[in-house]
Amino acid sequence: MNQIKVFAPATVANVSCGYDAMGFALSELGDDMVFTKTATKAIRITEIHGADLPFEADKNVVGVVARLMLEDSQVDFGLDIKIHKNFKPGSGLGSSAASAAGTAYAVNQLLESKYDNLQLTKFAMQGEVTACGSAIADNVAACIYGGFILVRSYDPLDIVSIPTPSELVATIIHPQIEIKTEEARKVVPKSIPVKTAIAQWANVGGLISGLYARDFDLIGRSLIDYVAEPERKLLIPHFTNVKEAAMNAGALGVGISGSGPSIFALSKGMFAAKQVAEAMNTIYEKSGIDYIIYVSNISKTGARLI
Numbered sequence: 001m002n003q004i005k006v007f008a009p010a011t012v013a014n015v016s017c018g019y020d021a022m023g024f025a026l027s028e029l030g031d032d033m034v035f036t037k038t039a040t041k042a043i044r045i046t047e048i049h050g051a052d053l054p055f056e057a058d059k060n061v062v063g064v065v066a067r068l069m070l071e072d073s074q075v076d077f078g079l080d081i082k083i084h085k086n087f088k089p090g091s092g093l094g095s096s097a098a099s100a101a102g103t104a105y106a107v108n109q110l111l112e113s114k115y116d117n118l119q120l121t122k123f124a125m126q127g128e129v130t131a132c133g134s135a136i137a138d139n140v141a142a143c144i145y146g147g148f149i150l151v152r153s154y155d156p157l158d159i160v161s162i163p164t165p166s167e168l169v170a171t172i173i174h175p176q177i178e179i180k181t182e183e184a185r186k187v188v189p190k191s192i193p194v195k196t197a198i199a200q201w202a203n204v205g206g207l208i209s210g211l212y213a214r215d216f217d218l219i220g221r222s223l224i225d226y227v228a229e230p231e232r233k234l235l236i237p238h239f240t241n242v243k244e245a246a247m248n249a250g251a252l253g254v255g256i257s258g259s260g261p262s263i264f265a266l267s268k269g270m271f272a273a274k275q276v277a278e279a280m281n282t283i284y285e286k287s288g289i290d291y292i293i294y295v296s297n298i299s300k301t302g303a304r305l306i
């Protein structure tokens with residue numbers, strides 16, 4: 001194999017109650033990348049479409065992750081890489097994570113699957129350091145493992161795959177406004193009362209039980225965030241109206257995707273997810289703010305060859 005093309009899914013991190021600990025991958029939205037082996041050891045980003053990102057390999061998460069993996073595996077080839085971004089950086093849908101995790105997956109394919117998913121997640125997390133300054137795992141792990149994941153521990157890193165009922169469909173609205181991840185992290189309280197923590201971890205248990213048991217009502221009842229959403233929703237125009245309209249249209253639950261501004265809803269079945277999309281559209285069409293709405297199944301495989 002000298003050339004491969006991969007699809008790296010967009011991901012929804014946090015999933016309401018699972019702040020900084022849960023995520024899931026979308027199957028119909030993500031980046032495409034082409035990796036070609038070259039005889040020199042250089043890593044070159046030759047094309048970038050769909051976003052204004054650095055071509056310098058050490059500034060682009062793609063180059064950073066590829067470099068780490070080629071050095072670690074001590075191979076004597078280099079890479080030419082083409083990047084097609086199909087959704088914008090800074091959307092809260094894991095743009096940098098799709099690049100980082102997609103690269104980890106692709107380079108591993110060229111290395112004949114030398115590394116397991118946990119090792120790939122660790123490489124991809126170094127890309128997140130380049131993108132946002134911290135080695136965040138939830139988006140990259142969801143992109144690599146597919147489906148729902150839980151980051152049970154960072155030290156040592158422990159990623160748990162959670163079964164994903166195939167009827168679950170995500171609806172996402174991405175208002176085209178910028179919220180800096182740094183700003184969104186600043187508004188989250190530094191400490192919370194034990195009572196709030198209990199409510200939050202009880203919902204995480206409920207969400208995971210609901211996913212295992214395919215209990216859609218339980219999934220919906222558990223999609224509540226007492227920690228980040230009360231503050232972060234103030235940064236997202238019309239969040240409360242979108243949430244209310246989506247719930248009235250039949251969503252199981254609604255929350256902020258990653259650090260926003262995207263808002264996600266989960267529904268049972270494609271029909272309900274499209275009704276939710278209509279409801280979100282009704283709120284935003286009069287807002288004067290540009291937006292994109294996506295309806296997508298949950299990707300059970302994560303990054304894949306195409």
Ligand code: ADP
Binds near residue numbers: 059094
């Ligand atoms: P997202 O949550 O969509 O990943 P972030 O704000 O966390 O958005 O990360 C985007 C940042 O990462 C931007 O500053 C961008 O320049 C940087 N970056 C570097 N390489 C890439 C890449 N290949 N894809 C996306 N973002 C990248």
